[in-house]
Amino acid sequence: MGRWTQYDEDAYRLPEGMERIGYDADSQTYTFRDADGSIWKGVEGAEYSEMTRVSDAPSAPDADAENDVDLEALPRRADGYQPLAHQSPVSITPASLRSLFPFFLIIGVVLLLFFRLFPFPTSSSSNPCPKPDTSAYWARPGDTCWDIAVQHGVTLEELEQANPGVNCERLMPGNTLCLPVKD
Numbered sequence: 001m002g003r004w005t006q007y008d009e010d011a012y013r014l015p016e017g018m019e020r021i022g023y024d025a026d027s028q029t030y031t032f033r034d035a036d037g038s039i040w041k042g043v044e045g046a047e048y049s050e051m052t053r054v055s056d057a058p059s060a061p062d063a064d065a066e067n068d069v070d071l072e073a074l075p076r077r078a079d080g081y082q083p084l085a086h087q088s089p090v091s092i093t094p095a096s097l098r099s100l101f102p103f104f105l106i107i108g109v110v111l112l113l114f115f116r117l118f119p120f121p122t123s124s125s126s127n128p129c130p131k132p133d134t135s136a137y138w139a140r141p142g143d144t145c146w147d148i149a150v151q152h153g154v155t156l157e158e159l160e161q162a163n164p165g166v167n168c169e170r171l172m173p174g175n176t177l178c179l180p181v182k183d
Contacts, residue, residue, distance in 0.1 A: 013048045014032065014048070015034075016035075017034050017035030018032050018033070018034050018035075018040070019032065019033055020032050021033045021039075027044060028044050028045045029041055029042055029043070029044050029045075030042040030047060031054070032051060038053055038055065038056055039053070039054045039055045040052065040053055040054060041054045119174050128176050128178075129162075129176075129178035130178075131162065131178065133180065133181050134162050134178040134179060134180055134181060135178070135179050135181055136176055136177070136178060136179075137152070137176070137177045137178075137179050138174060138175070138176055138177075139171050139172065139173055139174065139175040139176075139177060140173055141173045143171060143173070144168070144171060145159055145160070145166075145168035145171060145177075146168075148177060148179070152179050153182055154179065154180050154182065158180050159177070159179065159180070161180075162177075162178045162179065162180050163177050163178055
């Protein structure tokens with residue numbers, strides 16, 4: 001603790017019996033209460049300044065004070081939890097959902113990117129090749145049509161005839177090629 005920290009406390013800077021009770025961030029003003037209950041307000045933008053009286057001390061208890069329930073004083077249930085506050089049910093409005101839209105938009109974009117960048121091979125048992133005398137082959141990184149044809153014992157022309165829509169110059173990993181089956 002520093003040498004002069006006691007001078008930063010309310011007890012040192014405020015008149016006797018005054019206490020700080022609030023701060024309004026919009027107007028940047030502090031609110032204080034004196035010993036008799038009167039409410040005072042400070043100058044805008046200053047923590048300690050000249051104060052002006054906002055309201056006098058309450059002469060009688062408020063009618064709303066009877067409706068205020070002290071939740072800490074309520075009896076607890078057997079499991080140790082306090083009962084829920086008795087308030088009107090919360091209604092969901094379009095304005096309340098509007099604030100959640102950016103969050104759900106970010107989640108959706110991340111999921112779309114994930115499924116777009118990380119393709120998952122399908123586990124379907126059907127043969128993607130329409131001709132009965134062909135078998136399916138999924139291209140891997142570094143594969144070329146020539147390497148695939150030599151590896152499976154077919155000519156490049158036979159491979160191109162079995163796959164008329166495949167561009168061998170732009171063969172990508174995950175592309176499906178139909179390989180002619182040799183008897």
